[in-house]
Amino acid sequence: MDLRQLEYFVAVAEERNFTRAAERVHISQSGVSAQIRQLERELGAELFDRSGRVARLTVAGKAALEHARAALAAAAAVGQAVGEVTDVIRGRLAVGMVVGCTVTPLFEALAAFRHAHPGVELALTENGSDRLAADVRDGVLDLALLGAAGEPPQGLRSHVVVREPLVAVVPPGHSLAGHPGATLREVTAYPLVCMPRGTGLRGVLDQACAAAGITAPIALEAGAPDAIADLAARGLGVGLLSESMAPRYAERLTALPLTDVTTPGLLALVWRDTRSPAVRELLAQCRRTFSRP
Structure with a gap:
């Protein structure tokens, strides 16, 4: 053989x-x-x-x-x-990212790594966060950027790059638009537009609803923030985004902090070990790009 x-x-x-x-x-x-x-x-x-x-x-x-x-x-x-x-440095690096990922620093890190180490073959795949974590544990992936609710997945080394709360977004004229914030129960009185299962923000929503005994009335799911904002702006439901995503849609949507949802949504890099020089170099490049203002 x-x-x-x-x-x-x-x-x-x-x-x-x-x-x-x-x-x-x-x-x-x-x-x-x-x-x-x-x-x-x-x-x-x-x-x-x-x-x-x-x-x-x-x-x-x-x-x-x-x-x-x-x-x-x-x-x-x-x-x-x-x-x-x-x-x-030579070899192959298998990298995963959460579905709907549009995190520019990750793409910048991959480009800089490729330029510095052309002898390494890069493979990039997209999946839900639970699947990504399992693939890192199993050695199918060397490194992944995934979403989580509250804390990174256990049993893996991690570096949190984003930690922020969930907010609701509604168009002008919506009955919640004039409020300084909203409770989970107030928001779930309306159809919701949110990320799919396997993303950190969806994990935050699911955990909060389970703790409150609420069944989330999810009307539509979309993997990209732009899609959630567009659907919410057209009155198809209350959108759910992270705090840093909401300001880019301020001309069309009002952001409402969820006053009783304290668990943050995370984006985290996860890996199993750093015995591979290529993994160490890519991690270092990711840390540099994510730390830039």
């Missing part, structure tokens, strides 16, 4: 689909299938159950997966160790 076969095996195991795995490793599906068939012949066991639409690991496949990941990590570590002593 060779490292290429192990890479394809891990890709199919993580993607649970031969087509997506082929796209990930940049070869044809038939090429991935052929290499895994060869690996199975060498091991004397089938690694995947191909009877359904999803490629599921067999018992043998499950037994092999962690060893395959370890072998790939060891091979990468060899290159990284050499790179450290020659001041060259």
